[in-house]
Amino acid sequence: MAEKPIQGEKRVFMTGNEVVAWAALAADVDIMYGYPITPQNEIMHYWTRLAPKYDRKFLQTEDEISAGFTTCGGVLSGKRAFTATAGPGNTLMQEAMTMAEMMRIPLVQVVQQRGGPSTATVIYSQQEVTMTCYGGNGEGLRIVYSTGSHQELFDYTIKAFNIAWKYRFPTCVLGDGYQAKMRESLYIYDPAIKGIEMTNTYPFVGSDGMPGIDREPNHLRNTYNTEEELYEVVKNLVTEYEKISPEVVEYQTFDTDDAEIVIIAHGIVTRAAQAAVNSLREQGIKAGHFRPVTLRPFAGEQLRAIAKKAKKIIVAESAQGQLRKLVTDAIYGESVPLENYFKPGQGITAEELVDYVKGL
Amino acid sequence: MSKVPNMPKSWRVETKPHKFCPGCGHGLVLKALGEAIDELNIQDRIVFGCDIGCSLLSWDFFNVDTVQTHHGRTTPVMTGIKRARPDRICIAYMGDGGGYAIGSQHLVNAASRNEKITLILANNCNYGMTGGQMAPTTLPGMKTETSPYGRDIEDTGYPTQGPEMVAAITQHKAYVARGTVANVRQLKNYIKKALQNQMDNNGFSFVEALAGCPTNWSTNAKDTWAFIEEEMPKYFKVGEIKTPAQKEENTNG
Numbered sequence: 147m148a149e150k151p152i153q154g155e156k157r158v159f160m161t162g163n164e165v166v167a168w169a170a171l172a173a174d175v176d177i178m179y180g181y182p183i184t185p186q187n188e189i190m191h192y193w194t195r196l197a198p199k200y201d202r203k204f205l206q207t208e209d210e211i212s213a214g215f216t217t218c219g220g221v222l223s224g225k226r227a228f229t230a231t232a233g234p235g236n237t238l239m240q241e242a243m244t245m246a247e248m249m250r251i252p253l254v255q256v257v258q259q260r261g262g263p264s265t266a267t268v269i270y271s272q273q274e275v276t277m278t279c280y281g282g283n284g285e286g287l288r289i290v291y292s293t294g295s296h297q298e299l300f301d302y303t304i305k306a307f308n309i310a311w312k313y314r315f316p317t318c319v320l321g322d323g324y325q326a327k328m329r330e331s332l333y334i335y336d337p338a339i340k341g342i343e344m345t346n347t348y349p350f351v352g353s354d355g356m357p358g359i360d361r362e363p364n365h366l367r368n369t370y371n372t373e374e375e376l377y378e379v380v381k382n383l384v385t386e387y388e389k390i391s392p393e394v395v396e397y398q399t400f401d402t403d404d405a406e407i408v409i410i411a412h413g414i415v416t417r418a419a420q421a422a423v424n425s426l427r428e429q430g431i432k433a434g435h436f437r438p439v440t441l442r443p444f445a446g447e448q449l450r451a452i453a454k455k456a457k458k459i460i461v462a463e464s465a466q467g468q469l470r471k472l473v474t475d476a477i478y479g480e481s482v483p484l485e486n487y488f489k490p491g492q493g494i495t496a497e498e499l500v501d502y503v504k505g506l
Numbered sequence: 507m508s509k510v511p512n513m514p515k516s517w518r519v520e521t522k523p524h525k526f527c528p529g530c531g532h533g534l535v536l537k538a539l540g541e542a543i544d545e546l547n548i549q550d551r552i553v554f555g556c557d558i559g560c561s562l563l564s565w566d567f568f569n570v571d572t573v574q575t576h577h578g579r580t581t582p583v584m585t586g587i588k589r590a591r592p593d594r595i596c597i598a599y600m601g602d603g604g605g606y607a608i609g610s611q612h613l614v615n616a617a618s619r620n621e622k623i624t625l626i627l628a629n630n631c632n633y634g635m636t637g638g639q640m641a642p643t644t645l646p647g648m649k650t651e652t653s654p655y656g657r658d659i660e661d662t663g664y665p666t667q668g669p670e671m672v673a674a675i676t677q678h679k680a681y682v683a684r685g686t687v688a689n690v691r692q693l694k695n696y697i698k699k700a701l702q703n704q705m706d707n708n709g710f711s712f713v714e715a716l717a718g719c720p721t722n723w724s725t726n727a728k729d730t731w732a733f734i735e736e737e738m739p740k741y742f743k744v745g746e747i748k749t750p751a752q753k754e755e756n757t758n759g
Contacts, residue, residue, distance in 0.1 A: 152511075177588060177589060177590050178587060179589075201707060203589060203590070205585070205586075205589050207582065207585075207615070208611050208612065208614075208615035209611060211579065211611075211612075212579075212582040212585075212615070213581070214582075214588030215575065215576070215579045215582035215583045215586065216583070216585050216589065217586060217588040218575075218580045218583055218586060218592040219582065219583040219585060219586020219588075219589075219590065220586045220587070221590065222573060222586075222587060223584070223587040223590040223591040223594070224590075225590040225591070227586070227590060241576060241579070242576075242579070243578075245575065245576055278675070278737075329585055349591075350571075350573075351553045351571035351572070351573055351587065351594075352553045352571055352587065352591050352594045353571070354548065356549060356550045357549065357550065357569045357570050357571060358518065358569030359569075361566070362520065363569050363570055363571055363572065364571045364572070365565055365566040365567075365571075365572045366572065366573045366574065367565045367566075368564075368574060368575075368576075369558070369562050369565070369573040369574060370522070397746075399612075467595070
């Protein structure tokens with residue numbers, strides 16, 4: 147057996163795409179399937195350089211439809227498998243994501259958001275929130291982690307494999323072009339030294355024994371004949387998803403206890419929001435910040451408790467209200483006024499948030 | 507108790523009679539496949555994938571592990587499995603719409619990459635499940651729901667020659683053939699060779715099977731067979747188009 151890719155823990159300075167490749171190696175991922183699209187390409191570049199040294203595999207497919215479905219196949223065969231994409235590639239991959247959702251295929255998808263709609267920019271945005279959470283003809287039965295730093299990219303990529311295989315819902319790590327391309331300091335580590343045990347994987351198809359004699363064949367389908375039959379299937383999926391949601395949901399709060407103004411932001415924008423809150427507090431303004439880490443499931447109850455006390459909520463995002471939809475859905479019925487700070491496809495700084503809050 | 511009809515050992519008796527229309531070609535293709543699996547003694551190594559369209563009705567057809575996928579996506583799902591588990595024998599089963607239209611990029615690229623999977627495609631010149639629309643394989647002049655006055659080749663081009671296309675883009679390790687449900691013994695032999703090519707770890711193997719669709723063709727038994735035996739082979743030549751041995755012979759010669 148090849149030696150562990152990361153011995154112990156190491157301080158490194160690398161791009162987020164490199165971080166994802168190392169995290170997948172550390173997580174004992176067997177195979178990556180991918181198709182080139184900016185800004186996620188270097189995940190494949192690093193993976194293809196590193197993987198053969200540790201007996202891991204890679205397949206470059208003909209498009210993201212194929213990348214999504216080959217990943218489904220890899221997972222069905224019992225392997226830890228993942229893919230990575232962005233923008234229009236994420237659009238094409240939604241078809242496979244719905245199959246994973248319907249058939250409880252624990253695939254892991256890394257998304258490095260780029261500008262949209264359409265081809266737009268290769269740089270940055272938070273415009274793939276709705277698609278990553280709810281894309282395709284489904285009910286959004288996925289787990290979506292929105293990371294805000296390179297350390298989180300590493301931590302949550304490893305976690306994504308464990309959560310996916312534990313709960314058997316497709317799991318997404320939602321980054322962005324800034325995180326993909328920037329270099330930042332972080333610790334990479336062998337999960338074992340942190341007490342992280344990788345969740346066991348197992349084959350859905352192709353296990354040993356003669357089907358029909360030693361064991362029943364596994365017949366997997368996503369097509370149903372009647373409304374009643376489908377309703378039963380989807381109801382069970384939803385029930386299971388709702389049952390596990392409290393265990394999965396993650397969020398962070400910053401100075402929200404006495405906050406009159408609460409900034410809600412996710413992903414990398416949390417960093418601007420955190421800094422803005424510090425600055426506003428220094429200036430005597432009672433500001434706080436709520437950050438959903440999982441966008442699906444969403445920490446609705448926790449946000450509602452904060453919304454009940456706040457005098458004003460600001461939703462800050464690099465999209466035209468995709469986070470806001472999650473927020474309004476979660477706190478429906480609360481009377482706190484909502485302000486929008488939307489910059490679709492553009493970054494948000496702490497300074498502009500401070501100015502915006504002071505100008506309200 | 508009536509006697510259970512003679513079926514391939516790898517068929518799942520509990521799901522018979524199968525769900526295809528009377529006269530449908532799928533039952534015969536799957537019989538040939540079942541016999542091929544039996545004769546090669548590989549039932550416990552097979553992973554079977556079926557497409558959307560009528561082929562999806564085979565999702566519980568065999569006593570083998572099976573994944574029913576999306577329209578056109580059986581090829582990548584089976585590719586994904588094979589890449590991760592090279593010890594399995596992966597069969598992608600689909601119709602002409604799935605293989606030559608919505609999934610054609612997967613067929614072309616799986617063939618180009620010489621994926622070590624076996625693709626079996628039933629060609630019945632139309633989209634059966636959705637009610638008989640024009641397919642890439644609809645014959646010139648043939649009437650379908652979306653070519654009600656007959657397929658106009660000036661407007662919609664000529665039928666796709668699938669195996670010929672696959673043969674043109676594959677390297678010497680591929681196996682490519684076109685069989686017909688009118689000759690199940692021959693079809694079974696083609697499928698056996700296709701599976702053997704995968705078992706030998708050689709490369710991509712592809713068998714198209716000419717099949718009938720009396721429901722959408724609106725034909726009786728006699729006309730159905732006449733169409734399969736006389737009309738289809740005029741355009742779709744039955745036979746082996748590429749065998750791994752050919753190259754060796756050429757090289758040696």
